Amino acid sequence: MKGQLNWKQGGIALGLVFFVAVFLVKPIGVSTQFVIFDGILWDLFDSELITIDETAKHGYKSTNPYLNKSGGQYSRNINNPINYSFIFILSMVLGAFLSSKTYGPVDNKMNKAVPEAWQKRFGDSHCKRYFFVFLGGILVLFGSRLAGGCTSGHMMSGMMQTAVSGYLFAASAFLIAIPCAILLYSRD
Numbered sequence: 001m002k003g004q005l006n007w008k009q010g011g012i013a014l015g016l017v018f019f020v021a022v023f024l025v026k027p028i029g030v031s032t033q034f035v036i037f038d039g040i041l042w043d044l045f046d047s048e049l050i051t052i053d054e055t056a057k058h059g060y061k062s063t064n065p066y067l068n069k070s071g072g073q074y075s076r077n078i079n080n081p082i083n084y085s086f087i088f089i090l091s092m093v094l095g096a097f098l099s100s101k102t103y104g105p106v107d108n109k110m111n112k113a114v115p116e117a118w119q120k121r122f123g124d125s126h127c128k129r130y131f132f133v134f135l136g137g138i139l140v141l142f143g144s145r146l147a148g149g150c151t152s153g154h155m156m157s158g159m160m161q162t163a164v165s166g167y168l169f170a171a172s173a174f175l176i177a178i179p180c181a182i183l184l185y186s187r188d
Contacts, residue, residue, distance in 0.1 A: 029153030031144035033089045039078035050075045117185055
């Protein structure tokens, strides 16, 4: 479709966005904002979850050890969620929505909720597909938090900053993803 970027142009555009973000603000990371969002919801029901603490590095503390481990930064962001990172996440959702409305699918094959490769292996059930995509998303998010960051933080921002952990994360991700894809879909 005219006006859409090919994969090379998209990669260069993404690289430029990451460079500008790292240079002007901070490295991009997404999964931490799910922790912040959970904390915002939790704080609605537990007024003692986040409190001001002048002795904490970021001025806040939490009764939850996980939220407290960042020197109060998570607690501060839960108490004051309108910040760069949270707005960035909301902008990603808005951008994806606008992109889908602006460009839409390239052809009818991409318009399918159940891709052809999935149909060949698991059938054409929309419910089954959505369930496993949702389950996969939960597993990826859990793994991201377990690893202390997500693909955008560890791999993309990390590699851009030449962090060894970024390269290790990228190598590990591909060393696991490729065999899993082969097992899931077979070599065909």
